[in-house]
Amino acid sequence: LDAVPLAQWRAIAGELRTQHGRPVALGAVRMESDTTGQVEIRYRHATVGFSLVVAPQGPGKVIGLHIVGVATAGDTLDKVASELRALPGRTAMAIARLRDGGPQWLLPASAGDASMAVGSSYKLYILAELARAVAAGERQWSDVVPLGPKSFSGRLLGWPDGAPITVHSLATAMISESDNSASDTLMLALGRYRVDAMVFETGHAMPDRALPLLTSAEAFALKMPGNADLLALWRGGSNKARHALLRDAAGRLGAQRVDIGTVAETPSAIDSAEWFASPRDMIALMHWLRHHGGDALSIMAVNPGIAPADAKRWRYIGYKGGSEPGVMAMSFLVQRQDGAWFSVSAAWNDPKARLDEGRFVALMTRTLNLLAAGADYQDESVSPKPTERNSGTGPFHPSSGPSSASNRR
Structure with a gap:
């Protein structure tokens, strides 16, 4: 040693x-x-x-x-759910086996129907609208659009303004890397109203709370102290009033007006300048994508969100998460080796403190490993095979969870 x-x-x-x-x-x-x-x-x-x-x-x-x-x-699914409920702040979780007739829920409804801030998980709605447009012949995955407007975080932030890029490449960066410039470009290229319509299409239980969907730059800008007046109007506004606010105050809601350092360390307006869905809403979205996503499924599989050794337990694993100070969310669409499809989604919100991401990821990994081992088939405990916590290749160094922060975005 x-x-x-x-x-x-x-x-x-x-x-x-x-x-x-x-x-x-x-x-x-x-x-x-x-x-x-x-x-x-x-x-x-x-x-x-x-x-x-x-x-x-x-x-x-x-x-x-x-x-x-x-x-x-x-270990059991009930134990994992109990540990999730014990976390500080608010949590919600849903697990379902996906059948052709709809989800078969493996946890009580009360565990997964709470509306939660889900961070970048909203980008799945953009992906779903793009998949719908391609299937309808309105778009092709090879369509080229100019990059912009830019937003914080992600590889494309450093690319030239207006750089030509395919919608497939934008979608891949948006989902696998959570690139905000990619998501904002796609949102505006597809049309905000069309992306909002996908929230209804997939059966969101509280669309009035979720809409209109913000671009990442708009969300950051609404959190700025200098835009407190706009945030107050946003909080109290109807869907129509919010659309008008985004139009009329567009000059104050761009990335150029954002000091990202003011929102990078502590929770900020996660009750309002956010994207909202319950775990059951996210599973309904995953169910839609399973049937209608087409090439979107391969995009969702680029970054599995968990360690490679755990991901290999599944025939297919698609993932999108979201994280920022006070917000953590993870949603999975998975196919077991026996062909059964499942979706798992959970969120953790705390407006007062940063979250222990490693702890949350560990709970989600345990859930997936239990399902991979057949937990839905039996009431007794299921002890899965060991799961990877650190997949590096050099000398051992401690890790707080099974995947890096970049993998969970």
């Missing part, structure tokens, strides 16, 4: 004992090659999987060590 400082290893081992109890036995050992393999250690309350990399030249020194899975003993 020369590549792992002794003090660091002792700290890691101590943390594992604190979380899972004392180690009690050596579990499965699997060789993957002459220099790599996996080993499981059974603790009192969980089984932890490790990936080892040894030097190709003797004497077999360990040069890479990673925690690749933690399987909680006796």
Whole structure:
């Protein structure tokens, strides 16, 4: 273990004992090659999987060590839902098996029908409208549009204004990287009213709260202290009044008027200058995309939102999430190896504090692993195979969750 400082290893081992109890036995050992393999250690309350990399030249020194899975003993969907409810602030979660006749809900309605701020998850509505337009012959995935207007975060922010780009490339950047310039460009190219119509089309339970959908630049701008008057009008306005506000105050609602540092650290107006949907609304949207998305499904699969080892449990996994200070949301469309389709969606809001993203992602990963192992078929506990928490290839370093922040946007 020369590549792992002794003090660091002792700290890691101590943390594992604190979380899972004392180690009690050596579990499965699997060789993957002459220099790599996996080993499981059974603790009192969980089984932890490790990936080892040894030097190709003797004497077999360990040069890479990673925690690749933690399987909680006796885990169930109800336990995960209970832990989610215990988080500070407000939470909501829905799980459904998707059948041709509609979703078969695996949690009570009360768990997933609350309207929540969902951050960039709203971009799935833009994707759905684009998919509808392509299917109707109104658009082609190869259509080229000029990039703009720009917004904060994302690779395209540094591209030239007006750069020609296909709508397929914009959609891929919007979903896989949560590129805000891509989403704002697509929203305006498709037409805000048409994207808003998709909110109705997919069965959103509270469209009056959700509409009109904001561009990312508009949402950032409404949160600015200098636009407090506009935020007050937005909060109290009808759908018609809000559309008028966005039109008449457009000069104050562009990215050039935003100091992104003022909203990057603490929650800001997450009760109003936001995008709203319940987990059940998001699953209804995923159900629509499953049947009508076409090429949108491959776009949703570029970034699975969870660690690669966990994603490989599924025949298909499509994902979009959203996160900002005080807001965390994750929604998945998945097909199990036996062909069954599911959707999982959850959100966590706290207007007073930043959120523990790693904790939330871990809960969602546990949910998916339970479903992959067949949790919908049985009432008894299901203990899934270990799940990856850190998929890097260098020497071990602690990780707060199974995927990077960029993967969860």
